[in-house]
Structures are given as C-alpha cells and as structure tokens.
Amino acid sequence: MAYKHDYDKILTRLTVILSKLNDGEALSVKELAKEFNTSERTIQRDFNERLASFPIYQEKKKWKMQEGYKIEKTQSLEDEIVLDIMEKITEGIGGKFSTKAHKLLSKIKNEDFNPIYTKLNIEDISDKFGDIQVLETAIREKKELQCFYSNEKHELYTTTIQPLKIVNFEGFWYLIALQDDILKKYYLKNISQPKLLEVTFEPEDELEKLLDNSLSIWFQRDNEPFEVKLYADKLATKYFKRRPLPTQKIDSLNSDDTMEFSVTITHEMEILPIVKYWIPRLYILAPQWIKEMVEDDLQEYLEASRFIIED
Structure with a gap:
C-alpha cells in the first residue's frame, strides 16, 4: 500500500497524460519516462493497467486517444479524471470500503454517471481496517509489532515482526515483513491483534525494486535471479506485447507474428502459473528443469483426470 506522496505522484502523472491525450497528442513512453523522471516500465504500466479503462491505443510506439472520444471539461479535467479513476478502483475492492468511498466521492462529484468501468477482483478487507491502521503506523514509524498469525494448517501462534509494506x-x-532478517509474506486476513512495540528497525533498502521486478507474491529476496526464455504463439504475443510482464525482454519478433522473450525471476512459481494459464499458446524454452516441471504437472493432471472419468 503506497503512502500519500506515492498516490499524489501517480495521480498527477495520470491526469497529465490523459490531458495530453485528450488534446490530441501522440505520446511516447520513452519521452514520458524522461518527463516524469521514472522508468519506461512504469509508464507502460500506466497505459496497460491504470488507464486501461479509457479508449486509448498504441500505434507505431505512440499512444493516442481513439478518434471521436473526448473527455468533457465540465469541471477541471484533472479533478474529474482523478475522481472517476478513484471511484472505479474502490469499487473493485468491495465491501464497506467501497460503500464508504462511493459516498465520499459522490459528495465531491455531485453526479452518479461515471464513464469509466473497471473489473478488479480484489478481496474485501474492510473488516480489517483497525488492524491495517496499526500496521500502517508500524511501517511509517519503523516499529516492530507483535501479532497473532494463523498459518496454512490453521494453527494460531504469536510472532514478532518488522513490517515493511502492505501489498496486493x-x-x-499481504504484509511484507522481516522476521529474524528473513523476508516473509503474511496473508493479511490471517493477521490479528497487532500490537505496536517500542523497538525500532531499519527497513529493507531494496524492497521497492524487488516488488517492481516481481511477477507474483512468490518472489524471493535471497534467491539468485535467473532468466526464463519463452515462446509465444500469435495470440499470446499480442497479449504480452500489450501487457508486458515485469522484467520482460523481447528476444525476437518473428515474421509469423510469434515471438521469443525472456523474464527474470527469483522463484519458479512466479512463471509456472502464467505458463499453465496460457497452455497451449506459451512454451518454456529454457531452463530445462522448469520445462520439465510443466510437463510433469501436465502428465499428473492427465492421469488424474482419466482416473476421475473412469471412476
């Protein structure tokens, strides 16, 4: 969960980008990254994820607004866009949080119509607001905390941790935290009765970079990063060009609209679910041991399915 200044930077950047698009400009990722002093990957994520609800498209490495679409400037353009995006993001979270946020935003907007639609499947954590406030305080003040945690076996135990970041x-x-200098991830809903301690600590310096380069919650701080090479068919290529994975690097674009690309990961489970989701359109080329893991899982699946059908 980003701090306030993180949200301010993101919202400012998004509204400036949309304002430029609304004025008919064609935008380059590279130029925007330089303008906002951020990475090209971050700008690409703005277009592929944060602004995906708007009718924008990429043509010859330039992003444009669909012809004929115009955001009405009935209020300040920046204010209107920010409120619409915030409303749709909070709807995706659901529960009490969404209800309260909608009421507050409605008071500001004074209208019910929103031209933006998003489908975010985010779990409801509104019943954890009290605990989250304690966690945020501990992160902000760099204080250790003690809490109860229920593990995968539903065993409840007490633990003392150094909280670093709330992430989704x-x-x-999840809560990313240090315990005995080991970076761990705690499922947020399994945390209860967090209590601030007076012991302070120094946060993990490389966490932000680690999070930016991670493909999923399976990332590991202490594992040596390694490269996975993949082949995507025509359909998968279109998707992975439109929404590239963190650390994705295109190795070759083929004449039949397929491609070979690579990603750098720290744990095999960062890439395995993605490959399985895209079967048979995405293939692992290397390393061999990950390719064999996919093949073994497929073999196990086929044997199990035959057993179930025959039974």
Missing part, C-alpha cells in the same frame, strides 16, 4: 498481488492482500 492478484487481488489478495
């Missing part, structure tokens, strides 16, 4: 991966909320 694939719709699920």
Whole structure:
C-alpha cells in the first residue's frame, strides 16, 4: 500500500497524460519516462493497467486517444479524471470500503454517471481496517509489532515482526515483513491483534525494486535471479506485447507474428502459473528443469483426470 506522496505522484502523472491525450497528442513512453523522471516500465504500466479503462491505443510506439472520444471539461479535467479513476478502483475492492468511498466521492462529484468501468477482483478487507491502521503506523514509524498469525494448517501462534509494506498481488492482500532478517509474506486476513512495540528497525533498502521486478507474491529476496526464455504463439504475443510482464525482454519478433522473450525471476512459481494459464499458446524454452516441471504437472493432471472419468 503506497503512502500519500506515492498516490499524489501517480495521480498527477495520470491526469497529465490523459490531458495530453485528450488534446490530441501522440505520446511516447520513452519521452514520458524522461518527463516524469521514472522508468519506461512504469509508464507502460500506466497505459496497460491504470488507464486501461479509457479508449486509448498504441500505434507505431505512440499512444493516442481513439478518434471521436473526448473527455468533457465540465469541471477541471484533472479533478474529474482523478475522481472517476478513484471511484472505479474502490469499487473493485468491495465491501464497506467501497460503500464508504462511493459516498465520499459522490459528495465531491455531485453526479452518479461515471464513464469509466473497471473489473478488479480484489478481496474485501474492510473488516480489517483497525488492524491495517496499526500496521500502517508500524511501517511509517519503523516499529516492530507483535501479532497473532494463523498459518496454512490453521494453527494460531504469536510472532514478532518488522513490517515493511502492505501489498496486493492478484487481488489478495499481504504484509511484507522481516522476521529474524528473513523476508516473509503474511496473508493479511490471517493477521490479528497487532500490537505496536517500542523497538525500532531499519527497513529493507531494496524492497521497492524487488516488488517492481516481481511477477507474483512468490518472489524471493535471497534467491539468485535467473532468466526464463519463452515462446509465444500469435495470440499470446499480442497479449504480452500489450501487457508486458515485469522484467520482460523481447528476444525476437518473428515474421509469423510469434515471438521469443525472456523474464527474470527469483522463484519458479512466479512463471509456472502464467505458463499453465496460457497452455497451449506459451512454451518454456529454457531452463530445462522448469520445462520439465510443466510437463510433469501436465502428465499428473492427465492421469488424474482419466482416473476421475473412469471412476
């Protein structure tokens, strides 16, 4: 969960980008990255994810607004866009959080119509607001905390941790924390009764970079990063060009609209679910041991399915 200044930077950047698009400009990722002093990957993520609800498209490495579409400037353009985006993001979270946010935003907007639609499958954590406030305080003040945690076996135990960041991966909320200098991830809903301690600590310096380069919650701080090479067919190529993975690097674009590309990861589970989701349109070329893991899982699946059908 980003701090306030992080949100301010993101919202300012998005509204400036949309304002430029609304005025008919064709925008380059490279030029925008230089203008906002950020990475090209971050700008690409703005277009592919944060602004995906708007009718924008990429042509010859330039992003444009669909012809004929215009955001009405009935209010300040920046204010209107920010409110619309905020409303749709909070709807995706659901529960009490969404209800309260909608009421507050409605008071500001004074209208019910919103031209933006998003489908975010984010779990509801509105019942954890009290605990989250304690976690945020501990992160901000760099204080250790003690809490109860229920593990995968539903065993409840007490632990003392150094909380670093509240994050969301694939719709699920986690707390990233240090315990005995080991970077761990705690499922947020399994944390209860957090209590601030007076012991302070120094946060992990490389966490932001680690999060930016991660493909999923399976990332590991202490593992040596390694490269996975993949082949995408025509359909998968279109998707992975439109929405590239963190650390994605295109190795070759082929004449039949397929491509070979690579990603750098720290744990095999960062890439395995993605490959399985895209079967048979995405293939692992290397390393061999990950390719064999996919093949073994497929073999196990086929044997199990035959057993179930025959039974």
